[in-house]
Amino acid sequence: xxxxxxxxxxxxxxxxxxxxxxxxxxxxxxxxxxxxxxxxxxxxxxxxxxxxxxxxxxxxxxxxxxxxxxxxxxxxxxxxxxxxxxxxxxxxxxxxxxxxxxxxxxxxxxxxxxxxxxxxxxxxxxxxxxxxxxxxxxxxxx
Numbered sequence: 001x002x003x004x005x006x007x008x009x010x011x012x013x014x015x016x017x018x019x020x021x022x023x024x025x026x027x028x029x030x031x032x033x034x035x036x037x038x039x040x041x042x043x044x045x046x047x048x049x050x051x052x053x054x055x056x057x058x059x060x061x062x063x064x065x066x067x068x069x070x071x072x073x074x075x076x077x078x079x080x081x082x083x084x085x086x087x088x089x090x091x092x093x094x095x096x097x098x099x100x101x102x103x104x105x106x107x108x109x110x111x112x113x114x115x116x117x118x119x120x121x122x123x124x125x126x127x128x129x130x131x132x133x134x135x136x137x138x139x140x141x142x
Contacts, residue, residue: 002141003052006038011140012050017133024127032139043068046134053138063132069125076123077112091119 004010011034015026027033035041037050045067053059065071085091095111109121 003054004037004050004138004141006051007036009034009036009142010050010138011142013137013139014046015135017135019131019133024132045132049134049136050138053136055138055141058135058137060133060135063134065129065131068130068132069128072124072129078109078121078123079115079118080121081118085119097121 011032013027013032015028016024018024035047037047041047043063045061045063048067049059049061049063082091085097089097091097091111091114093111093114097109097111099107099109101107107123109123110126111119112122113120
């Protein structure tokens with residue numbers, strides 16, 4: 001039986017959990033995730049965990065924050081004056097915001113604090129700074 005290797009395209013079901021057991025994402029209620037190994041499409045720890053798996057194999061892996069979304073980067077916290085927000089936006093803690101840079105790229109932010117004249121937004125990935133646990137099932141090697 002063949003095993004997953006670099007450049008293979010595979011289908012995998014997964015359930016991603018935090019250390020406290022809370023599920024943050026799962027493919028079980030939809031189609032399995034299809035990826036090509038080694039293309040940097042996913043966090044390194046996830047791709048590395050799939051290498052050498054066989055079809056129908058299941059396993060649980062712990063992925064350190066270094067092999068996931070990294071540490072929280074304090075430089076990605078920014079203060080934004082409330083008057084810079086569109087008039088119809090009423091900021092709330094936890095709310096997601098999108099900003100476009102001059103080159104047209106979109107950046108995702110999360111509101112983490114609201115002050116009198118400004119808000120504080122966080123540009124880190126929501127899972128930055130956290131170790132992750134994934135339950136994996138290899139469905140297919142194409």
